[in-house]
Every structure is written in C-alpha cells, then in structure tokens.
Amino acid sequence: xxxxxxxxxxxxxxxxxxxxxxxxxxxxxxxxxxxxxxxxxxxxxxxxxxxxxxxxxxxxxxxxxxxxxxxxxxxxxxxxxxxxxxxxxxxxxxxxxxxxxxxxxxxxxxxxx
Amino acid sequence: xxxxxxxxxxxxxxxxxxxxxxxxxxxxxxxxxxxxxxxxxxxxxxxxxxxxxxxxxxxxxxxxxxxxxxxxxxxxxxxxxxxxxxxxxxxxxxxxxxxxxxxxxxxxxxxxxxx
Numbered sequence: 001x002x003x004x005x006x007x008x009x010x011x012x013x014x015x016x017x018x019x020x021x022x023x024x025x026x027x028x029x030x031x032x033x034x035x036x037x038x039x040x041x042x043x044x045x046x047x048x049x050x051x052x053x054x055x056x057x058x059x060x061x062x063x064x065x066x067x068x069x070x071x072x073x074x075x076x077x078x079x080x081x082x083x084x085x086x087x088x089x090x091x092x093x094x095x096x097x098x099x100x101x102x103x104x105x106x107x108x109x110x111x112x113x
Numbered sequence: 114x115x116x117x118x119x120x121x122x123x124x125x126x127x128x129x130x131x132x133x134x135x136x137x138x139x140x141x142x143x144x145x146x147x148x149x150x151x152x153x154x155x156x157x158x159x160x161x162x163x164x165x166x167x168x169x170x171x172x173x174x175x176x177x178x179x180x181x182x183x184x185x186x187x188x189x190x191x192x193x194x195x196x197x198x199x200x201x202x203x204x205x206x207x208x209x210x211x212x213x214x215x216x217x218x219x220x221x222x223x224x225x226x227x228x
Contacts, residue, residue, distance in 0.1 A: 031214060042117075042204065042219040043156075088155060092215050099144060099215060100169065105155040 005104050006089055012110040019076045021107040023089030024069075030092050032065055033101070034074050037086045046074075046087075081113045115139070119205050119220035126195055127228055134190040134223045138207030145188050146217060147180060148204045156204065162188060163210075195227045 006023050013019055023032070031050050035043040049056045049065045049072065056063045062075040076083055086108050090101040118137040126132050138145050147159040158172040162182045173179070177195075182188040192199055202224050206217035 033216065035219075041202070042221045043206075043217075045216050045218070048214055048216060090217075099161055099163070100158065101146075101215060101217060102158070103148075103156040105153075 006087070006107045008107060009105070010108045010110070012112065013079060015079060015081055015111055015113050017079055017111075019079050019083070019109055019111070021074045021087050021109070023072045023074070023104060025072075025089075025091045025102075026070065027091075027093065029067075032063075032072050033090045033092075034061075034063060034072075035088045035090060035103075037088065037106070043088065076109075079109075079111045081111050083109060084111045085109060117205055117207055117218050117220035119203075119223050121223060122221060123224045123226075125226045125228065128197060129194055131191065131193045132195055132225065134192075134203050134205075134225070136188045136190070136205030136207075136220060138186065138188070138205070139209075139218055140186075142207035142209050142218070143185065144208045144210060144215075145182060146206045146208075147188070147190050148206065149174075150202045150204060150222070152201075159190070159203075192225075195225075197227050200225055200227045 031048050033048045034046045036046050037043045047058045047063050049063050060077045065072045086106040088103050088106040090103045092101055120135045145162040148156040150156050160180050161169040164185045165182050177193045180190045202222045204222045206219045208215050208217045
C-alpha cells in the first residue's frame with residue numbers, strides 16, 4: 001500500500017480561491033515533503049516539515065502536520081492559473097531508511113482563470 | 114549544469130529491444146535515485162545509489178532492469194528486452210547528504226514508449 005495517500009485525487013477551483021490538499025501516511029516519519037509536478041515531467045520540491053513541527057509557511061503555501069493522525073495538509077492561498085499542476089506528498093522513514101521517499105499518487109489541481 | 118539532466122527526453126523503441134537511460138545528477142550530490150511513473154500514477158521507487166554503490170535495489174521490477182553509477186556521478190538505467198508494460202516516464206533525482214534533509218532534485222524525465 002502507498003505510504004502517502006493524497007486526497008482529493010482531483011480539485012478544480014477558480015483563480016483567487018484557496019486550495020487545500022490532504023495527505024495521509026502509515027508509518028513513523030522524520031520529515032514530510034510536498035512536491036509539485038507540471039505536465040507529467042520532473043518534480044519540484046515545495047516545502048518540508050519536520051516531524052516535530054506542526055505548521056510551516058512559505059509564501060502562499062501553508063503546510064500542517066498532525067503526527068497523531070499521520071496526516072498533513074497543503075494550503076495554497078490566492079491561487080493562480082500557474083498553480084495548475086499535480087501535487088505529491090512524500091514521506092521518509094526513520095532510522096536507516098530515511099534516504100527513501102515514498103510518494104503518494106498525487107492531487108491534480110486545476111485553477112481556472 | 115545547475116540541475117539534474119536526463120537523456121534522452123523521449124525514447125520510442127520496439128518490444129524486445131534494449132534501452133539505456135542516462136542521468137547526470139547535480140554536481141556534488143552523493144545520493145541518486147531512479148523512479149518510474151506510469152500514466153496518472155505516483156512515483157514508484159526503483160533504486161538508490163550512495164556514491165557508486167546501490168544499497169537498495171528493491172524497487173527494480175525484474176531482472177531485465179539494471180542500473181549503474183560511475184565516478185559518483187552519471188548513472189545509467191538499462192532495460193533489456195523491453196515490454197509494453199515498461200512504457201512510462203523514468204525520473205532521476207539526486208540529493209546531498211551535507212544536510213540532514215532528504216530534499217530531492219528531479220530531472221525532467223525520460224518518456225519511454227515501447228511499441
């Protein structure tokens with residue numbers, strides 16, 4: 001089974017609205033990251049949150065992490081058409097497996113102008 | 114170059130042929146990863162290199178798949194006797210262990226189509 005599972009699978013909003021995507025995972029983690037992918041090509045790192053952090057901000061991005069529920073959310077405020085992309089959460093494992101990121105299937109965000 | 118470079122960007126091959134995919138990581142990055150992404154799916158981990166050694170090959174789907182890394186830099190992923198189910202985007206990423214965070218930097222990928 002996937003370590004990271006995002007929901008919703010697809011989200012369509014109007015420009016200027018906020019977009020919220022969620023991620024759940026199953027095992028203990030060191031860090032959780034969010035990545036963005038345009039047009040099915042390379043992924044770009046957006047933000048990382050450590051397991052001892054609860055919330056982190058970067059520009060229009062806000063990430064929360066609830067380790068008791070093994071879940072995270074990514075909020076994009078004041079969305080733009082250029083934010084249209086797939087968004088993936090990725091988790092790493094504790095101890096010797098921390099090199100390995102496990103990605104979910106992603107949320108496809110469409111921002112309509 | 115400044116980023117991770119992959120070549121070719123697109124590869125069309127006939128079933129049964131061998132293919133080689135190349136990845137040039139960011140200079141100085143000791144860790145290198147290969148992933149596979151099928152249409153509309155997430156990333157499937159294939160193999161991880163630390164330097165020239167591959168401590169984790171657990172994601173390679175069959176013995177038709179192999180990878181090597183030389184000089185702690187360039188890596189090639191080889192698929193022998195390609196099958197139609199091998200069609201996917203193959204992504205390479207690299208990261209630095211100079212920090213404690215495993216932030217991975219991805220190439221644009223190679224889109225493989227097996228006819």
